Amino acid sequence: MSTTRIYTLTISCPDRAGIIAAVSGFIARHGGFIVEASYHTEQEAQRFFMRQEIRADSLPFDLPEFKTQFISLAKEFGMDWQISDSAQKKRLAILVSKQDHCINDLLHRWRSGELNVEIPCVISNHNDLCSFVEWHNIPFHHIDMSNKKVAFENIEQVFNSYHADVMVLARFMQIVPPDFCRRYPGQIINIHHSFLPSFVGAKPYHQAYLRGVKLIGATCHYVTDELDAGPIIEQDTVRIDHGDTVDDLVRYGRDIEKTVLSRGLRCHVEDRVMVCGNKTIVFR
């Protein structure tokens, strides 16, 4: 809820000495004031990751000019990099089915200002949540799922028409086609109702009940073309015991799901998540 305008610079490149000095030197030469700085080396990949928040008003130029100035340094170190502007909010399309605990939680965080995004539309294969969504003055799009191919074409069209950046599967309960997933790498965020990699696929609470585990969990991850196997952003667990029925597990699970989804989403929105292979670096 900070009102300071921030540029967030995220970089990954092959690891070597002098990267921090080069980047912070560049920023310092232009008078840039670093608010937050995080670094990580991924040992196996020998790859370096960094994230820096810079006060926008401390720099003498705007984002396009920053990019022009920074490009030669980026080339020298072989950087993958991007810079974002906190004044330019990310646009989240939320996809839901009938269960509303996650979207109820997300919309509350949005309307209270905690989640600093725009929500241009909600997409659903059911009409149950139409009234609730529209009370928030957010357009609600019903998609007929009888033909899955056509349905996902429609979803894609709605998503693009709103110039949205991210699809949030807030208990959407539909398997997204692999080719669709491949077109939006790092842009589709799902909440799976188990502690992955346990209990992939359908009815994870039922699977957990049958196995007799003593904790259940939830996992927020990027969607890839392999079901429930994408890079994990956030997870958490909650204790259960022998007295809990499957319905109790579902109930406890709802609380974990919405917490884990909102935490993971917040990190994504603040450009705190970087992907390396099938793993994430999450700078907090």
Added chain:
Amino acid sequence: MSTTRIYTLTISCPDRAGIIAAVSGFIARHGGFIVEASYHTEQEAQRFFMRQEIRADSLPFDLPEFKTQFISLAKEFGMDWQISDSAQKKRLAILVSKQDHCINDLLHRWRSGELNVEIPCVISNHNDLCSFVEWHNIPFHHIDMSNKKVAFENIEQVFNSYHADVMVLARFMQIVPPDFCRRYPGQIINIHHSFLPSFVGAKPYHQAYLRGVKLIGATCHYVTDELDAGPIIEQDTVRIDHGDTVDDLVRYGRDIEKTVLSRGLRCHVEDRVMVCGNKTIVFR
């Protein structure tokens, strides 16, 4: 650390009305004072489970007489039942390899009186922990593992020679042969260094690292003839992040392993764990 002598009565039988009344009526008729009482119905199995702690000095008879008196009631309800005496400590044989964090924890709880058991012997396929064990005045038995068949015959012989009740695999790191497991149902307790059912088998921390999970865990379970698939007694998890190496996971894991093992073991020792199919009821 209570000094009151307690009889612990555990019962399972087909569920129907009147079980609690019949059992508590029996106890009350003989003046028995119930200190703690727990009940559970396993819905799928339509089976009822109960555990009652009774003050030994409130009953007019000893355990053999209790058993004689109780038998007709037990037959009427088709009960599987047993009664134990807190004055008769369980005898734990601890099996270890080279890693000592679990046995260090267990022996401390034992020598401080927290874990109310006898530890008649420690068995290991290495000699590393001999001096530490013997400082506690506990016999240490080294078993040569070059021939696994002979080795497990030797383990069985040592176990039996000490009249031990329970084998605790405190990071024993050896796969117990299926037929051996079948001979000791509910008597072999293992600590597995993952949150089962994730990461069964070898090198679970390495598996967890490669998958990029955000929590790791440990599982205390009864050993059955299927590897890492027996009834789970206790589990817990701990948060990790992208900065943690496999060595860090191993280090965090040690703390979870010893906590989960000691909690699960305590429940077993106090007759709080009952098995139903491949699940446990744990009365706390």
Added chain:
Amino acid sequence: MSTTRIYTLTISCPDRAGIIAAVSGFIARHGGFIVEASYHTEQEAQRFFMRQEIRADSLPFDLPEFKTQFISLAKEFGMDWQISDSAQKKRLAILVSKQDHCINDLLHRWRSGELNVEIPCVISNHNDLCSFVEWHNIPFHHIDMSNKKVAFENIEQVFNSYHADVMVLARFMQIVPPDFCRRYPGQIINIHHSFLPSFVGAKPYHQAYLRGVKLIGATCHYVTDELDAGPIIEQDTVRIDHGDTVDDLVRYGRDIEKTVLSRGLRCHVEDRVMVCGNKTIVFR
């Protein structure tokens, strides 16, 4: 979300042998089927507490008849007791100020059927949440707080006019007058935004920040005439670190507050909470 109608019998009385036998015997004689049973002895007070869920359809009489039949047994043991009917939902009046995270959470649990209560009205000293509450078809009452004495008379009148059972202070942010508290013992439930007894009173997150604690918490408790000192029903904590500002603490805190309030409230609604002195027994 069970559809089975349940009678819940809660009893406290001086501890002695035979109480469980007497009560379960009474239930069994009438064919009653016990679904869940919990017992506890409070050692200092030498007082026994029990809670039993009985399937309504297994008994041959209704609640008034149960009460008539049970009374002689209750007198014999000197019992404080009550029995409730799951078909008779508790009526919660929710009191709020401007912050809406708790009421947003509670109303979602209510409209999804998770929280099995009636919410006859919402009372607030601000109008901010009027539209949100009325979208749920729940009457919204604005109370002017300029004269506190008159304000609490108005609150009491609204509360009584709806025949509500419980007042839920869902971040009401007003100190309730002591005499008002004394008139509603065990009927006013508050969520305090600290891990009591730390940080009583105003601005607990600010207090926590200044002290440099590494965890913050929330406490759900019954309101008594001493500020933030009533019997605690539920608490939880969350980890923070040096990088978190007071605003971050407030944000983390919101998630803990709503979780702790909803858990505590659920226990109260299901008659799982019994008070002994300034402590609670919470049967789960």
Added chain:
Amino acid sequence: MSTTRIYTLTISCPDRAGIIAAVSGFIARHGGFIVEASYHTEQEAQRFFMRQEIRADSLPFDLPEFKTQFISLAKEFGMDWQISDSAQKKRLAILVSKQDHCINDLLHRWRSGELNVEIPCVISNHNDLCSFVEWHNIPFHHIDMSNKKVAFENIEQVFNSYHADVMVLARFMQIVPPDFCRRYPGQIINIHHSFLPSFVGAKPYHQAYLRGVKLIGATCHYVTDELDAGPIIEQDTVRIDHGDTVDDLVRYGRDIEKTVLSRGLRCHVEDRVMVCGNKTIVFR
């Protein structure tokens, strides 16, 4: 358990633009390879804190030369700073009473190589732990507490005679005199058996039991001249319920105490803890 030799540079100074650039520029100019880097600005104090791990073998000079080279930069920014060498292990004197769960845990971490320190001596006002300590080949010093003034002079003398750096009060159960505390700022680490600031002083588990809290905790902190009020390094909590006696709280508490102490101590030993006023920055 890394075998790479590391220099750890910790700095605090007034906040301004260019600090990271200046320090990382200095390191880069000398070919230094930064392994881990952490930054924090304490807003109220307008003070900047940083910690950097540098591979020793990447620098062309030793520590004395580093200090000479770095001094002008340090002056320019008004830095409080220090640099330590992982090859130079910190020397911990452990002070205990009769309770051994913390020292048992610490000595295990030490002998397994997890805690990378030297433990030149153990000091106690009882002889109970003499044999256990001496089994580790660590000198054990008994101090008579009948005259507290003399006793603390003796402690100081033993501490100094071993050239120890840190005193670890591992359930020492004696109040350290204020003037003694003032002579060793940031060098005395205590584990308090409550979640501070709740339950300062004696018998915190008893206090917690009487208050009826639903979680208990432990706090690792630097000792200052005000009892239990020094800067907090680490805390944690564990769930209890109405069924737990004071003895149960003590038992649960032991597990939290040793975990919290070992975590806090590890951070201190790795120069991850910096003090600002009465708060700590803990770089993980």
